[in-house]
Amino acid sequence: MSQLSVGIVGCGLISEAHLKAWSTTDGFTIKGVFDTNAEQAQKRAKQFDVANIYTDLDQLIANCDVVDVCTPPATHAMIAEKAIAAKRHLVMEKPMVTDAADWTRMTDLIAKSGTKIAVIHNIKFLHSVRQAKQWVDEGRIGKVIRVQREFLTSATNDRMLVGDKHWSHKLPGGRWFETLPHELYLTHWFAGPLEVDHVTAISTPNAPSGAPADEVMVSLRGASCIASFHFSANCEQNRRMLILTGTHGHITVDLLSDFASITTAKDSKWKRAVGAPIVQAGQTILRSAPDRSRYGVQHLRGDSPHQRIIHSLAKALQGKGEDPTPIAEVDYVVRNCELIGREIDRQVAAARAAQPAHGIK
Numbered sequence: 001m002s003q004l005s006v007g008i009v010g011c012g013l014i015s016e017a018h019l020k021a022w023s024t025t026d027g028f029t030i031k032g033v034f035d036t037n038a039e040q041a042q043k044r045a046k047q048f049d050v051a052n053i054y055t056d057l058d059q060l061i062a063n064c065d066v067v068d069v070c071t072p073p074a075t076h077a078m079i080a081e082k083a084i085a086a087k088r089h090l091v092m093e094k095p096m097v098t099d100a101a102d103w104t105r106m107t108d109l110i111a112k113s114g115t116k117i118a119v120i121h122n123i124k125f126l127h128s129v130r131q132a133k134q135w136v137d138e139g140r141i142g143k144v145i146r147v148q149r150e151f152l153t154s155a156t157n158d159r160m161l162v163g164d165k166h167w168s169h170k171l172p173g174g175r176w177f178e179t180l181p182h183e184l185y186l187t188h189w190f191a192g193p194l195e196v197d198h199v200t201a202i203s204t205p206n207a208p209s210g211a212p213a214d215e216v217m218v219s220l221r222g223a224s225c226i227a228s229f230h231f232s233a234n235c236e237q238n239r240r241m242l243i244l245t246g247t248h249g250h251i252t253v254d255l256l257s258d259f260a261s262i263t264t265a266k267d268s269k270w271k272r273a274v275g276a277p278i279v280q281a282g283q284t285i286l287r288s289a290p291d292r293s294r295y296g297v298q299h300l301r302g303d304s305p306h307q308r309i310i311h312s313l314a315k316a317l318q319g320k321g322e323d324p325t326p327i328a329e330v331d332y333v334v335r336n337c338e339l340i341g342r343e344i345d346r347q348v349a350a351a352r353a354a355q356p357a358h359g360i361k
């Protein structure tokens with residue numbers, strides 16, 4: 001099979017994971033890079049020994065079979081439309097686009113052009129999350145009745161909350177819009193397309209400029225399942241948790257240490273006497289040795305969720321596998337990101353209008 005060529009657009013932080021992934025993908029060659037900041041493009045080209053540094057986007061699109069977009073979200077629609085019009089395959093960092101109207105226009109173009117699209121919904125490719133999905137699919141926790149996600153951070157822990165210049169601050173809902181795709185595709189994957197039910201956004205006097213609503217709770221509802229996302233800019237603990245509650249047990253995933261634990265134990269007198277959390281801790285420790293060895297080996301190999309999703313797209317492009325991000329999942333993310341982001345902004349604006357004298361930020 002002939003080699004397909006890949007062009008990377010945007011050579012900032014996350015491009016490194018993409019370049020690493022493509023450089024280990026059989027059947028694909030990194031043809032060139034482009035960044036509006038020429039220095040950044042040169043840095044990545046040197047790091048990965050890439051021959052071509054393009055000076056404009058059209059040149060890259062004309063020369064590459066796959067266009068891989070690693071630029072800030074506000075630029076995604078413009079770049080994607082050009083690549084689709086040229087019938088190029090697309091890899092897009094999440095979120096696909098920031099505006100649902102752009103997406104509606106684009107879906108028609110995608111259908112006509114026959115182009116393949118993968119949006120980097122990488123947390124689905126985290127080992128612990130795949131383990132959780134396997135447990136759910138095997139029926140280990142029964143029917144999923146709750147999906148709970150915590151994204152609790154602070155300016156000390158989160159590079160996007162530092163200062164007032166990061167591009168995420170201009171997105172609907174500020175910094176939270178940057179992570180919202182993760183929460184939404186995970187919900188879609190585990191519980192289907194739940195509907196946004198309620199958004200509560202509060203702005204405390206500590207709110208950083210990147211998260212003018214520094215405490216946010218989103219709830220979603222389906223016929224038999226509820227989901228909730230909590231975003232905080234005030235938590236020094238830095239938690240990234242996914243908790244799945246089922247009719248027969250629950251699964252807790254710590255995304256930062258890529259570790260999943262499951263409990264299906266029923267209440268009983270002896271468990272109360274020993275302490276149910278102590279019984280569960282024992283079971284978790286039994287699982288931990290093989291899991292941590294696997295984690296260590298993956299780290300040594302430089303294996304990452306970005307590598308796994310890009311390898312999966314590569315197989316789909318070679319006709320050997322399914323698309324890693326079905327269009328219905330992307331559609332769900334784009335439409336609900338916009339809905340939630342705009343509602344956060346509306347509540348912040350309403351709070352400011354109601355209490356200007358008290359200096360709500």
Ligand SMILES: NC(=O)c1ccc[n+]([C@@H]2O[C@H](COP(=O)([O-])OP(=O)(O)OC[C@H]3O[C@@H](n4cnc5c(N)ncnc54)[C@H](O)[C@@H]3O)[C@@H](O)[C@H]2O)c1
Binds near residue numbers: 037120
């Ligand atoms: N999937 C994940 O886990 C994950 C993690 C981090 C970032 N991201 C996503 O990746 C994207 C980039 O984030 P980042 O943190 O790497 O940003 P970044 O600011 O570090 O890098 C962005 C790069 O794009 C360049 N750029 C800006 N506009 C451009 C344009 N029109 N054409 C070409 N280059 C342009 C900038 O000069 C910069 O070098 C965002 O969509 C973000 O949400 C995803």
